[in-house]
Amino acid sequence: MRSPLRLVSDGGALNSSRPSSHDSSDDHLFDAYSRAVMAAAESVSPAVVNIEVHRASGRRAGNSRNPEAPAGSGSGFIVAPDGYIITNSHVVHRASRISVTLSDGRKSAAELIGDDPDTDLAVIRMAGSNLAAVSLGDSRAIRVGQLAVAIGNPYGFQCTVTAGVVSALGRSLRAGSGRLIDNVIQTDAALNPGNSGGPLVNSRGEVIGVNTAIILPAQGICFAIAINSAKLVAGHLIKDGKISRGYIGIAGHNVELPRRFVRFYRLPAEAAVRVASVEADSPAALGGIKEGDLLIRLGDSPIAGIDDLQRHLTMSQVGVRTPVSVIRGADQLMLEIVPVETIHKSGD
Numbered sequence: 001m002r003s004p005l006r007l008v009s010d011g012g013a014l015n016s017s018r019p020s021s022h023d024s025s026d027d028h029l030f031d032a033y034s035r036a037v038m039a040a041a042e043s044v045s046p047a048v049v050n051i052e053v054h055r056a057s058g059r060r061a062g063n064s065r066n067p068e069a070p071a072g073s074g075s076g077f078i079v080a081p082d083g084y085i086i087t088n089s090h091v092v093h094r095a096s097r098i099s100v101t102l103s104d105g106r107k108s109a110a111e112l113i114g115d116d117p118d119t120d121l122a123v124i125r126m127a128g129s130n131l132a133a134v135s136l137g138d139s140r141a142i143r144v145g146q147l148a149v150a151i152g153n154p155y156g157f158q159c160t161v162t163a164g165v166v167s168a169l170g171r172s173l174r175a176g177s178g179r180l181i182d183n184v185i186q187t188d189a190a191l192n193p194g195n196s197g198g199p200l201v202n203s204r205g206e207v208i209g210v211n212t213a214i215i216l217p218a219q220g221i222c223f224a225i226a227i228n229s230a231k232l233v234a235g236h237l238i239k240d241g242k243i244s245r246g247y248i249g250i251a252g253h254n255v256e257l258p259r260r261f262v263r264f265y266r267l268p269a270e271a272a273v274r275v276a277s278v279e280a281d282s283p284a285a286l287g288g289i290k291e292g293d294l295l296i297r298l299g300d301s302p303i304a305g306i307d308d309l310q311r312h313l314t315m316s317q318v319g320v321r322t323p324v325s326v327i328r329g330a331d332q333l334m335l336e337i338v339p340v341e342t343i344h345k346s347g348d
Helices: 032-047 227-240 259-265 283-287 306-312
Strands: 048-056 068-078 084-087 097-101 107-116 121-126 147-152 160-174 180-187 199-201 206-214 222-226 250-256 271-278 294-298 322-328 331-337
Touching: 032 048, 032 068, 032 147, 032 160, 032 199, 048 084, 068 147, 084 227, 097 121, 107 227, 121 227, 147 180, 147 206, 160 250, 180 206, 180 227, 180 250, 180 306, 206 227, 222 227, 227 306, 250 294, 250 306, 271 283, 271 306, 283 331, 294 306
Parallel strands: none
Antiparallel strands: 048 068, 048 097, 068 084, 084 121, 097 107, 107 121, 147 160, 147 199, 160 180, 180 222, 199 206, 206 222, 250 271, 271 294, 294 322, 322 331
């Protein structure tokens, strides 16, 4: 049986001991696009890790008497020199043992710091100091069409780089827990199994998203969680080991407000959250919020986007009657809702 792999070479070149006169002068041939991708990859790759996960094969992952079995691999990226790593929840959820491999081949055990299936984000930590760490960007500054570079370990091929553009913003993606993840970035930078948890990077080498999912069998439809959402979640996981949040029962996306609305209603921000759907019997539904409403204020806090809404829906809001300001049609309405605590079922 012939091997499917073929070496492509010039037979005459194999016998030549003289390097081409062009070998050392090809830099001028690289275009701006190539230089941007190379610079981003060189900057970020040292902080990208390969994650290998084992899970206990019995019904209870925490039972040490049950044998462990390999449960797949994924990617992650170091966000602090002392070893904190952001990855996807679905990569490390219910892991009994986690190990990471750095780009230079060093291996280390890692511990799970916190895991949030609702946003498909997790933080793990490896032992070490003065480790290479990424720079985190601002996902609010992303524009459709800009360069996007994905770095990860698809099918175990470590530090693989693919490039494309930001295809769309404000997408929603359903997490494994069933909750919608809002404000997701769509890109055509190629992702494959094993890329999950790796960074999506801009031309300056700043992480703008956490690579998360692809749509099969489509080509070029891939998704990343916006880095601003990841920074918020990771901060809580590092501090508390978990995410406690209020729940109101809407899905939405960021929209720019017409300037006449901003002037007429004297609004503090020029953006809001448009309600895409309202779950039946949820606090939002009971409070009178409807699909199509523009949510502009929660309590005393302006809401200029999904990140603002998530930031203010903390445990302190649970059970507290909270005023909500919305624009419906041409009218500004003041409603009241009572957020409840998000409940996770054991083993989810």
